[in-house]
Amino acid sequence: MRKMSLAEDDATVARLLREIAGGSEQAFVDLYRRCHADVYRFALAMAKSRGFAEDATQEVFVNVLEHAARFDPRKGSARGWLLGCARHVVVDRLRLERRWTDALPEQAEPCQQDERVFTEQRIERLHAALAELPVEYREAVVLCDLAELSYAEAAVALGCPLGTVRSRLHRGRALLGAWLGERAERDEAQAEAAGLPAGEVCT
Amino acid sequence: MSKLDDAAVRAELAALRAALATVAVPMADDETLRARFRAATRESPPRAAPRVTRGGARRYLAAAGVVLAIGTGLFLALPRGAPPATPAATAATGPQPAMASEAFQPLPSSPGFSPTASYSVVRVRIPLASFAVVPGSERSGSIEADLLVGEDGLAHGIRFTGGGAAVGAAQVQ
Numbered sequence: 247m248r249k250m251s252l253a254e255d256d257a258t259v260a261r262l263l264r265e266i267a268g269g270s271e272q273a274f275v276d277l278y279r280r281c282h283a284d285v286y287r288f289a290l291a292m293a294k295s296r297g298f299a300e301d302a303t304q305e306v307f308v309n310v311l312e313h314a315a316r317f318d319p320r321k322g323s324a325r326g327w328l329l330g331c332a333r334h335v336v337v338d339r340l341r342l343e344r345r346w347t348d349a350l351p352e353q354a355e356p357c358q359q360d361e362r363v364f365t366e367q368r369i370e371r372l373h374a375a376l377a378e379l380p381v382e383y384r385e386a387v388v389l390c391d392l393a394e395l396s397y398a399e400a401a402v403a404l405g406c407p408l409g410t411v412r413s414r415l416h417r418g419r420a421l422l423g424a425w426l427g428e429r430a431e432r433d434e435a436q437a438e439a440a441g442l443p444a445g446e447v448c449t
Numbered sequence: 450m451s452k453l454d455d456a457a458v459r460a461e462l463a464a465l466r467a468a469l470a471t472v473a474v475p476m477a478d479d480e481t482l483r484a485r486f487r488a489a490t491r492e493s494p495p496r497a498a499p500r501v502t503r504g505g506a507r508r509y510l511a512a513a514g515v516v517l518a519i520g521t522g523l524f525l526a527l528p529r530g531a532p533p534a535t536p537a538a539t540a541a542t543g544p545q546p547a548m549a550s551e552a553f554q555p556l557p558s559s560p561g562f563s564p565t566a567s568y569s570v571v572r573v574r575i576p577l578a579s580f581a582v583v584p585g586s587e588r589s590g591s592i593e594a595d596l597l598v599g600e601d602g603l604a605h606g607i608r609f610t611g612g613g614a615a616v617g618a619a620q621v622q
Contacts, residue, residue: 267552274486275479283474291469300475304485311489315552316562369468372461391462392469419458426461427452 255280259324260317267315278307284325284393285332291388292336294363294377302339306332322402329393330403333385340381375425383418390415553597553606562597562605571596572610 259281265273285306289299309331317327364370376384389400390411400415401408453461477485555561562568576591597606 264552269490271483271486275482278477278482282476286474287469287472290472291465304477308485308489311486318555318561363472364468366468368461369465372465376465387462391459392466394466416455419455419462420452422461423453423455423458426458430453431451 256324259328260319263310263314263317263324263327266311267317274307274311277310281325281328282307285328288329288332288388288393289336290363291373291376291392292381292384293340294373296363298339298343302332302335305335305339309335323399326395326399326402329389329395329399330405333389333403337381337385371429372422372426375422375429378425379418379421383414383421386411386414387418387422391419553595553608555606556604559603559605563599567600568605569598571598 259277262273262277262280266277282303286299286303289302289306290296293299293302306328310328313331317324321327362370363373376387379387385404386400389395389403390397395403397408397411400411404411553562572593572595574591574593593610595608595610596604597608599605
């Protein structure tokens, strides 16, 4: 997920939000063109489903259309606000689809209903592990490490203090590290048992 | 049980980030977007107020109670009046440009807008003479504005509708 924008780009997004609030149809089209990929990738990173990401993206921009006037540049960046809107939509949809988890995964296995997004096994596994994280840690990791928001921007998007963002991010990374380490050990053991080189275990 | 350290996890996440950047993103065409825009604005036009309810007496009183706050906003927004003219001079400035704005602006010292709050929109007409702050620069006419009034009875935002009468400096004798 590329960095959404530099400061100038953020000013452009802020201007587009103001114009949408003023009823500009073209501004809405321009904002969509500029930002929909980041919203889609955020949703995809959170839910590991293209269909989910597509539906969520559509809902996000309908919400932006209705609530653009609420964006206040004094409270944070435009991209933080926009991804905050995306976060609300994604979290609500995850709850509705019963894909919400608050509990730490005892056995970190990929959710069977998630689709395979990446062909490279290592990336696919990491994405699956991310999708298993408790949502509060998952969204911190996705916003900071994948969407590359600053802590301050992520705090705006999540509606929590900056320190909370840091602690959730740290915890999320620690869980991923534990899961990935455990997975690597298991693969090695399976590879040894099968007489295969490490990294060639079928999943 | 081994685990990856923070640096290793961040490296893995960087790889995931790069992979996500290559994912093809479906995109709606312009016509679909415009249709979506029109459908959404027909149902609920983009407004600052999350919910609009009919005004009641309480809200009118609240509107009257915030006139001073509006005055501050008007004082800042309106061009300053000219220094007192010499005797017998007639101010012939003519109508000032309409200050129509479409989005609500937060009032000074207001708590701003909250996405979970409910607001009412109250349309008021304010005599500009109420806000003369420079002696001799009183303005005739009035200006129409929408106030965004919260459940706390306070005005949180203002939007000038541009429905003001002609504004001109007072005649100085």
